[in-house]
Amino acid sequence: MLYSLSSKQNTRNFKLFAKDCLNTVRVWYAGGLTNVSLVAPQTAVQLGVAAALPEQNKVLNSFIAGAVSGVFSPGELVIIHQQNMKEKKVNLNGVQLAQHLVKKYGVFALFRGMTPMVIRDAGFSGFCFGVQSSLKDKTKQYTDNQLVLAFGPGILTGVASAIVTHPFDCIKTKMQLNLHDKAYSSMLRTAWYMYKSGGVTIFYKGVAPRGFRILSANIVMGVSADKLRRLLE
Numbered sequence: 001m002l003y004s005l006s007s008k009q010n011t012r013n014f015k016l017f018a019k020d021c022l023n024t025v026r027v028w029y030a031g032g033l034t035n036v037s038l039v040a041p042q043t044a045v046q047l048g049v050a051a052a053l054p055e056q057n058k059v060l061n062s063f064i065a066g067a068v069s070g071v072f073s074p075g076e077l078v079i080i081h082q083q084n085m086k087e088k089k090v091n092l093n094g095v096q097l098a099q100h101l102v103k104k105y106g107v108f109a110l111f112r113g114m115t116p117m118v119i120r121d122a123g124f125s126g127f128c129f130g131v132q133s134s135l136k137d138k139t140k141q142y143t144d145n146q147l148v149l150a151f152g153p154g155i156l157t158g159v160a161s162a163i164v165t166h167p168f169d170c171i172k173t174k175m176q177l178n179l180h181d182k183a184y185s186s187m188l189r190t191a192w193y194m195y196k197s198g199g200v201t202i203f204y205k206g207v208a209p210r211g212f213r214i215l216s217a218n219i220v221m222g223v224s225a226d227k228l229r230r231l232l233e
Contacts (some may be wrong), residue, residue: 003044003139024183031184038072038076042069045065045068046065047065047221047224048065058130059131059134061130062129062130062131063123063126064132066125067121069120069121070117072110073113074098074110074111075114076113076117076172076176078097078098078101079177080173080177081101081176101179104179111174112176113172113173113176115186116169116171117168117172120168121160122208123165123168124161124165124196124214127161127164127167127217127218128157128217130156131160133151133153135153135156135157150223151156152217153222154215155218158216158217159215161214162210162214162215166206166207166210166211167203170202170203170204171187171190171194173226174190175187
């Protein structure tokens with residue numbers, strides 16, 4: 001009898017544990033589908049524009065490509081609010097949430113945070129496609145090791161990109177999360193309020209996980225851009 005009760009208790013505990021794990025995964029991947037549907041066209045724009053523009057000004061062209069992809073900022077705003085609402089156990093898909101935000105705050109609210117996102121993406125794309133490609137050309141003068149060429153410039157420019165662009169990502173997120181607060185209606189005003197509340201370090205909160213993401217994306221996208229340029233030649 002004791003064994004039976006113990007078995008039932010263990011089963012119940014396992015079910016509770018499994019449920020908690022499932023809920024945790026759901027929170028982790030809140031906005032995941034919206035993110036996939038956003039990243040695909042955003043990456044295509046960055047890769048396409050960077051590869052299609054003249055090779056002579058590839059660094060400048062790469063910054064331009066990133067700035068152009070900043071038009072997808074409403075998508076990131078929706079993802080952020082999906083993640084925030086998931087913690088409050090409110091389940092809305094991307095379209096439903098966008099409609100809810102437009103109804104509550106107006107259509108222009110979807111474009112809040114576009115300025116810092118344009119700067120952030122211009123920086124990321126510039127380092128990823130332009131600076132990385134130029135650094136790779138310089139590295140070829142010293143080695144033809146494909147592993148070094150693939151990872152060396154990618155790692156260096158990835159770290160630089162994370163350091164330079166992360167403050168703008170923090171500002172963008174703060175602006176997009178606080179649609180109800182006019183204190184966060186512009187990039188400069190938001191940056192000032194953030195600085196007053198947390199100093200310089202507040203602009204680098206979360207830099208480690210985002211830095212890892214940028215680092216891996218930088219290497220993959222840099223190699224992809226080189227291959228795409230060769231195909232277009």
